[in-house]
Amino acid sequence: MKRKRYHHIVCATRGGEESQRTEEQATQVAQESGAALTFLYVVNPELPEAYTAKFCLELVNEGLADIGRVVLEMAQRRAAAQGVAANTALRHGQVHEEIAAYMNENPTVDLLVLGRLGEALQESLRPLLEQLRIQGRGVLIVEPGTPQQPRAPGGGSAGGGESER
Amino acid sequence: MTAPRQGKILLLVLVVVLIGLLWPLAVARADEGQPQLTISGYVRDTHGEGVADAELKVSIGGQSLAPRAENHEVWQTDEEGAFLIRIPLGAEQVAVLENPETIVTVQAAKPTYAATRRTITAAEIAQKNNGFYVGLDFTLVHIHNIAFWIVTLLLLLVYVLISLEIVHRTAAALLGAAIPLLTTYTIGTFNADFHILSFQQAVKHIDLNVIFLLMGMMILVTITARTGVFPWLAVQAYSVAGGSEFRLAILFAIATAVLSALLDNVTTMLLMVPVTVEIALILKINPWPLLLPEIFASNLGGAATLIGDPPNLLIGSYANFTFVDFLVHMTPAVIVSIIALVILMRLQYGREYRRLGREETAALLAELREHHRITDSRLLRKSLIVFGVVILLFLVHGVLHMEPSIAALSGAAALLLWTGADIVQELEGVEWPSLIFFIMLFIVVGAAEEVGLIQVIADGVNSLAAGNLIVAILLVLWVSAFASMIIDNIPFTVTMLPVVAYLTQTVPGAQGGILYWALAFGACFGGNGTLVAASANIVTAGLAERAGYHVTFRQFLRDGIPVTIVSVAIAMIWLLVVGR
Numbered sequence: 001m002k003r004k005r006y007h008h009i010v011c012a013t014r015g016g017e018e019s020q021r022t023e024e025q026a027t028q029v030a031q032e033s034g035a036a037l038t039f040l041y042v043v044n045p046e047l048p049e050a051y052t053a054k055f056c057l058e059l060v061n062e063g064l065a066d067i068g069r070v071v072l073e074m075a076q077r078r079a080a081a082q083g084v085a086a087n088t089a090l091r092h093g094q095v096h097e098e099i100a101a102y103m104n105e106n107p108t109v110d111l112l113v114l115g116r117l118g119e120a121l122q123e124s125l126r127p128l129l130e131q132l133r134i135q136g137r138g139v140l141i142v143e144p145g146t147p148q149q150p151r152a153p154g155g156g157s158a159g160g161g162e163s164e165r
Numbered sequence: 166m167t168a169p170r171q172g173k174i175l176l177l178v179l180v181v182v183l184i185g186l187l188w189p190l191a192v193a194r195a196d197e198g199q200p201q202l203t204i205s206g207y208v209r210d211t212h213g214e215g216v217a218d219a220e221l222k223v224s225i226g227g228q229s230l231a232p233r234a235e236n237h238e239v240w241q242t243d244e245e246g247a248f249l250i251r252i253p254l255g256a257e258q259v260a261v262l263e264n265p266e267t268i269v270t271v272q273a274a275k276p277t278y279a280a281t282r283r284t285i286t287a288a289e290i291a292q293k294n295n296g297f298y299v300g301l302d303f304t305l306v307h308i309h310n311i312a313f314w315i316v317t318l319l320l321l322l323v324y325v326l327i328s329l330e331i332v333h334r335t336a337a338a339l340l341g342a343a344i345p346l347l348t349t350y351t352i353g354t355f356n357a358d359f360h361i362l363s364f365q366q367a368v369k370h371i372d373l374n375v376i377f378l379l380m381g382m383m384i385l386v387t388i389t390a391r392t393g394v395f396p397w398l399a400v401q402a403y404s405v406a407g408g409s410e411f412r413l414a415i416l417f418a419i420a421t422a423v424l425s426a427l428l429d430n431v432t433t434m435l436l437m438v439p440v441t442v443e444i445a446l447i448l449k450i451n452p453w454p455l456l457l458p459e460i461f462a463s464n465l466g467g468a469a470t471l472i473g474d475p476p477n478l479l480i481g482s483y484a485n486f487t488f489v490d491f492l493v494h495m496t497p498a499v500i501v502s503i504i505a506l507v508i509l510m511r512l513q514y515g516r517e518y519r520r521l522g523r524e525e526t527a528a529l530l531a532e533l534r535e536h537h538r539i540t541d542s543r544l545l546r547k548s549l550i551v552f553g554v555v556i557l558l559f560l561v562h563g564v565l566h567m568e569p570s571i572a573a574l575s576g577a578a579a580l581l582l583w584t585g586a587d588i589v590q591e592l593e594g595v596e597w598p599s600l601i602f603f604i605m606l607f608i609v610v611g612a613a614e615e616v617g618l619i620q621v622i623a624d625g626v627n628s629l630a631a632g633n634l635i636v637a638i639l640l641v642l643w644v645s646a647f648a649s650m651i652i653d654n655i656p657f658t659v660t661m662l663p664v665v666a667y668l669t670q671t672v673p674g675a676q677g678g679i680l681y682w683a684l685a686f687g688a689c690f691g692g693n694g695t696l697v698a699a700s701a702n703i704v705t706a707g708l709a710e711r712a713g714y715h716v717t718f719r720q721f722l723r724d725g726i727p728v729t730i731v732s733v734a735i736a737m738i739w740l741l742v743v744g745r
Contacts, residue, residue, distance in 0.1 A: 015446060016713015055387040055594030063439030067712045070443045
């Protein structure tokens with residue numbers, strides 16, 4: 001099966017071991033395609049515990065931005081170790097909205113790589129995934145604990161743990 | 166203005182002031198000449214607590230008497246349940262009272278209590294010069310009328326709403342405060358069985374010392390946090406750790422405990438967690454072996470001082486304990502608990518802590534120092550000075566007979582003025598919904614006190630303790646700890662305070678206040694039991710989740726339960742062996 005070659009890949013990450021597999025997968029595809037790679041982290045300050053003081057929100061925002069910077073830096077380092085020079089992007093807001101906004105602002109991106117989606121995120125990302133399908137842009141969802149097989153939109157057989165929308 | 170005119174105004178003012186000063190004297194003199202009946206005493210409930218605002222009615226020889234309209238509409242007890250009735254008597258009434266067989270009846274009544282009547286003969290009334298004197302005490306018994314059941318159901322509802330997070334806890338408390346007042350002023354106006362508590366009574370139940378203390382500390386912390394000092398402290402802890410992850414975990418835990426003793430736990434964790442997660446990510450380790458000791462240390466450290474955790478603040482204000490009282494009665498057991506925590510963490514995560522190479526340590530340190538600098542050293546200097554003075558005032562507030570909230574408010578005012586901070590912006594740092602939550606909660610529990618529900622709970626606990634101090638300590642300590650694992654420890658503490666006050670009076674040997682310390686230990690240490698037991702736990706889990714590190718309820722329980730049991734056991738030994 002001939003793989004599709006990509007020009008610009010965006011990998012949404014949030015750190016953690018599962019995300020590292022997603023990052024590795026994105027790095028591998030970028031390496032094979034010779035594509036540009038951008039790691040994206042979204043700072044969403046909404047925590048389950050109710051608090052409203054602006055001071056607390058600022059602390060959470062700043063703290064999560066610090067965490068996000070390190071997450072992106074570590075992803076960048078791991079990609080560099082694989083010989084891929086990756087860029088990073090840090091955005092603030094709702095995860096699904098910011099991913100959609102980034103994809104709309106960067107029409108050259110032709111593959112979006114995501115980790116396992118929770119039920120809520122899957123639902124909120126549905127319109128974006130549908131839009132990307134219509135636009136012919138690829139989406140790669142890397143499921144945890146399964147062999148990594150990158151696939152392109154309209155490509156051939158399904159790989160073990162990833163799904164294509 | 167001319168000089169003579171100024172003189173006239175001055176004279177007028179002087180006359181008005183003199184009249185104001187001499188008028189009460191003149192009235193008193195006028196009364197002195199007239200014979201009067203003086204009835205004094207106390208109205209208490211079955212727990213011996215004074216009943217405020219109880220209404221008293223007097224009749225002599227079957228003739229009802231009313232207070233003089235110009236003084237007051239009804240005779241009432243004061244805050245302590247004391248009353249003093251002075252009735253000017255006419256010649257006819259004096260003649261009646263001089264007949265030893267005349268019956269004098271005094272009735273004490275208050276909604277939610279059964280009215281009590283005392284009948285005496287005139288022979289029992291002392292007579293001296295122009296006056297008649299009698300002392301009468303009343304014991305009022307609560308009636309479990311419809312008001313009682315409304316409040317019982319309401320309190321349960323508020324607990325359920327808060328515990329299951331069906332609505333925001335402030336909304337739940339608001340509902341809990343509004344319903345008794347609305348009931349009192351609607352149906353209660355026409356049917357006394359629905360009278361729960363008056364607006365004035367509701368206001369009296371609000372502990373403003375707690376509210377002002379929380380507010381003052383929130384403002385102080387908001388301004389100080391802008392200096393970047395707290396993450397900077399974490400980086401310093403890392404540099405001291407010298408590459409040992411275990412030592413790093415201990416230092417972070419100690420730093421968190423110290424910060425939590427001075428700041429609220431959620432703020433402490435908001436300050437500590439990001440830098441901890443950053444370090445873990447850079448070291449390529451799971452952050453939880455670092456975060457868990459921090460959470461546990463935060464809940465333990467908060468128990469050490471008067472201002473460390475809301476239950477302590479509530480207990481301190483209610484029982485009039487000073488900052489130093491907390492240092493003496495709580496801090497030693499907290500320190501031992503933190504040592505035990507370190508041992509437990511070593512046993513649990515020993516294998517996961519490793520030792521870093523010198524180069525790795527230096528590189529990480531350089532990176533962290535780059536990210537976390539002191540952002541405003543002038544502001545930091547001012548903040549530290551003000552904080553220092555506030556802590557000093559906390560240490561001596563007992564000697565000065567000053568409420569601790571005055572120290573916090575003064576510090577907040579001083580720092581706001583000294584730094585020229587934007588007051589509107591800084592007040593955004595105050596967690597207003599939390600303050601409203603506290604205010605409304607005081608009213609909810611006040612309603613439960615007014616209808617006698619708290620007395621019923623207190624009687625139940627008292628009969629379980631059976632007058633045995635050790636049983637009472639164990640009961641209050643462990644029940645508080647387990648309850649705080651499941652429900653919010655703030656409403657629990659507010660509810661338990663009058664219960665513990667009653668036990669403190671009735672259980673022999675408890676008069677020193679040991680049961681309050683048991684409540685403080687239980688309510689604070691119980692926060693380590695489950696993931697949902699304390700806000701600091703939930704906030705930490707939320708932040709770590711955003712870095713891709715999820716902790717499940719069961720994973721937290723696995724580490725939290727041993728820490729809770731060991732720390733509560735340490736508190737128990739402390740209370741039984743040293744604290745008594």
